[in-house]
Amino acid sequence: MEIEKKYLTKEIPFSLDNFLCKQMIQAYISFQPTIRIRKSQEQYFLTVKGKGHVAREEFEIEINQQEFDCLLKKTEGNFVRKRRYYIPVESGYMAELDLYEGELEGLMTTEVEFPTLEEAGAFVAPSWFGKDISFEMGYKNTALSLYGKPREES
Template sequence: MEIERKFLTKEVPFSLNVYPSHQISQCYISLSPTIRLRRQDQDFILTVKGKGLMAKEEFELPLSREEYEKLLEKAETPPVEKRRYLVPLENGLTAEVDIYEGPLLGLTTTEVEFTSMEEAKAFVPPQWFGKDVTMDKAYKNTALALYGIPEEKE
């Protein structure tokens, strides 16, 4: 079970370059059910996700480069390209700061994964995280891949 909250981050008030990071390219070979194909550095992963916004079931399967490239031919969406920085937080949590590239250049989001719904609901994010967009479907990676950066709603 994946339990996470997602935030629209306008500005990170420190250098991310001191933290570990991963180059990620992902697309979707099915939107219903959600089946994601991801390259993270030199790792290749097929992910099947259940429905939900804050909590959803998730199953991951490692792939060889050849399997990944064959499945890539079946992509239903353009790729989402981003660099993910892993910033440690209190209580053993990690902020995953995603700096998007390509057509999504200019978008930055921060996600935090939790071990329980109670922990997720009780989490008080640092101010720099920005607006909580966990429940906004427009900021799901499937929507970003299909429709680009959402227009801000006031």
């Protein structure tokens, strides 16, 4: 079970130079159900996600580059390209700040994963995270792949 909250980040009040950053490319084989492939640095993954917003089933396996390249030919929609920064926050959680590239340039989101729904509900995000968009369909990566940036972000 994946439990996460997502925020629309407008500005970052500090330098990102000292945080781990991974370059990611992801694409979708299917949107219903959600079947995604992702390249993160030199690792490759196939992920199946269930329905839901904050909490949903997720199954992920590591695949090799050859499998990734073969599956890439079967994808729909646009690639989602981003740089992901891993930023520890005071509450002990790890924030994942995504700076989108290509057609999504300028969009920034921050996600935090939680072990329980109770912890997700009790979480108080730092102000720099921005607006909670966990329930806004237009900011899910599947929607970004299909439709691009939501209008208010264009």
